[in-house]
Amino acid sequence: MTKRLLILLVNTDPRNVEELGAPFYYAAVAAAMDYEVDVLCTATAGKLMFSGVAEKLTIKQGDPMTVYGWIKEAHGQGARFWACPANLELFDKTEADLIPECSGVMGAAAMIQDVMDGTCRILTF
Amino acid sequence: MTISEDTEFPEHLLYDIENQIWYEPLGDGTIRAGFTSWAAKLFGEVLVFTPKRLNFDFEKERSFAVVEGGKWVGSARAAFDGIVVRHNERLDRTPELLNLDPYGEGWMLVVRPRQEDWRDKLVSGASIRPAFDAWIETGSYKDRSG
Numbered sequence: 052m053t054k055r056l057l058i059l060l061v062n063t064d065p066r067n068v069e070e071l072g073a074p075f076y077y078a079a080v081a082a083a084m085d086y087e088v089d090v091l092c093t094a095t096a097g098k099l100m101f102s103g104v105a106e107k108l109t110i111k112q113g114d115p116m117t118v119y120g121w122i123k124e125a126h127g128q129g130a131r132f133w134a135c136p137a138n139l140e141l142f143d144k145t146e147a148d149l150i151p152e153c154s155g156v157m158g159a160a161a162m163i164q165d166v167m168d169g170t171c172r173i174l175t176f
Numbered sequence: 177m178t179i180s181e182d183t184e185f186p187e188h189l190l191y192d193i194e195n196q197i198w199y200e201p202l203g204d205g206t207i208r209a210g211f212t213s214w215a216a217k218l219f220g221e222v223l224v225f226t227p228k229r230l231n232f233d234f235e236k237e238r239s240f241a242v243v244e245g246g247k248w249v250g251s252a253r254a255a256f257d258g259i260v261v262r263h264n265e266r267l268d269r270t271p272e273l274l275n276l277d278p279y280g281e282g283w284m285l286v287v288r289p290r291q292e293d294w295r296d297k298l299v300s301g302a303s304i305r306p307a308f309d310a311w312i313e314t315g316s317y318k319d320r321s322g
Contacts, residue, residue: 076249083251084226085239116247128249 055087055171057162058130060096063176065108068118071099072110074176075121082128089171090125090132091157097138100153119150126152133157183214185308186279190298192255193307194316198279199255199298202286206261207294210283211243211252214308216275218317219243219250225267225274227285232260234287236297241284243274252284256294262286 058078063070074090082088092100099105105119126132134149136156146155165171185191189198196215200208211219224244234240234254241252264283267273273282299307311317 079249080242080244083239083242083249085251124248128251 053169053171054085055089055165056081057165057171057173058088058090059162059173059175060090060092060099061094061175062096064095065098065104065118066095068108068110070176071108071118072121074174075118075125077174078125078130079121079128082125082130085129088125088128088130089157090130091135091162092132093135093138097135098142100132100134100138100150101142101144101148102150105150122150122152135159183212183217183308184279185212185304187301187304189279190295190300191304191307192253192298193304193311194297195253195255196317197252197255200283206286206288207258208283209240209252209285209287211274211278213278215250216278216282219245219248219275221245222271222274225264225271225284227263228260230260230263234258234260240287243271254287255297257290258287258294259290260285261288 058074060074063074065071078088078090099118099122105122106117108118110116110118122132132153134153134156136158139145139156166173189200191198191212196212198210198212202208222243223246225241227241228234228239232240234257236256237253239251240254240260243250243252263285266281267284276282
């Protein structure tokens with residue numbers, strides 16, 4: 052049985068901040084349970100991997116916990132974060148624009164291969 | 177009772193200071209484990225407690241339970257290799273016992289260690305406070321203020 056979980060953010064993005072807690076919370080919990088966790092942010096969710104974006108977003112109005120705080124929580128538990136290379140192109144960004152918690156870019160082929168080979172389970176948000 | 181920074185460390189227990197978990201030998205080869213009151217204060221309100229399944233074979237420094245507070249997540253990491261033999265089922269419905277009575281009704285698991293040297297990482301008696309103070313000095317514990 053695989054111990055690796057891939058969390059894919061493709062429909063949950065900064066346009067609906069309220070939804071952004073769940074994927075990072077699940078990432079934090081899974082990592083705390085000692086599963087190997089990779090979080091890939093793509094499409095509009097890819098913006099969350101750019102410096103200065105997630106730290107301006109709060110999930111609950113009036114609550115000081117930001118989306119970036121959740122990313123740090125999950126990262127602190129051991130989750131790895133990845134940006135999509137096509138996403139960098141889409142938003143005219145480079146790897147230098149990524150937050151420190153982001154390990155770099157994960158290509159679509161690498162992700163699809165892991166899913167099809169059964170080396171990971173996937174949760175999509 | 178040893179008190180350090182307003183935290184109680186009952187001296188009949190053994191402590192993994194780094195992971196803030198206490199252990200109590202039960203006399204039949206099994207050991208009861210729980211979070212210290214210091215960890216409970218750091219966590220704040222616990223909403224969910226999820227132990228590893230019964231008979232789960234855990235390794236030293238790996239998770240054998242997870243606590244969730246809604247805005248944070250905490251992992252209970254083992255001080256030795258072993259097997260989960262019992263859960264505190266009361267925590268399923270009343271996880272707040274982890275905060276209210278961390279050394280009593282808020283115990284987490286009963287485990288059976290794999291090796292006889294399971295005490296190697298643990299401190300007890302007069303060693304507890306210096307070990308705790310030294311660990312606090314390092315600042316290596318995680319700030320969960322978000």
